[in-house]
Amino acid sequence: MPKLVIANKVYSSWSLRPWLLMKQLGVPFDEVVIPLDLPDTKARILEYSPAGKMPVLIDGDVTAWESIAIMEHVADAFGAAVWPQDRKARAMARSVAAEMHSGFQHLRSACPMNLGKKYSTRDRGTGVAADVARFSEIVRQARERFGAAGPFLFGAFSAADAMFAPLATRLDTYSIALDANTRAYVDAVLSLPAFREWREAALREAWVVDHDEVDEEPIETFRNVA
Known part of the structure; x- marks a missing residue:
């Protein structure tokens, strides 16, 4: 195995x-x-x-x-079935996965992934706003062109959704305002049985990594660690 x-x-x-x-x-x-x-x-x-x-x-x-x-x-x-079967959908899925791999730096830097806390809505800068707008555009285009068969970017869950899953957690953790279409997609990712399993295990962890903890008072804390 x-x-x-x-x-x-x-x-x-x-x-x-x-x-x-x-x-x-x-x-x-x-x-x-x-x-x-x-x-x-x-x-x-x-x-x-x-x-x-x-x-x-x-x-x-x-x-x-x-x-x-x-x-x-x-x-x-x-x-x-890692990628969509349709050739055009597969090309776009690989493209946005690669874009996620190298991009969205403002959002990744200002809003580190942290499943243990939730923060209030606030202005997180023009760079973060631009990254969120680009993500919403990807969701809109993928869903309109290829998403009819399911709730994910290309209908069925694929590697593209796995690549964007951490970004989805950030949008939720930092209470970032989203349009209805993007919010529905984020909720679909966060509702995946596999993601729920990951999150439940995450909240049982005792380790704290200081550089991934932002200097900001959370509105909710989901695990009891020092």
């Missing part, structure tokens, strides 16, 4: 992506969690990952790191 090595579930956006995809598509795997910012974190990661980063998937004599590479291996090795 393949082994997926991930970081803390409360904070780790990159780890969530392949974990969510594999869980939601029913691809079995063993899970190894390596907490971040501990004295032995780097050494433990290097036991599995040649890049010294997580997530990493070990499948027999194959090692795949970086989220999109892991997802492509899942498609190749297990025949999972």
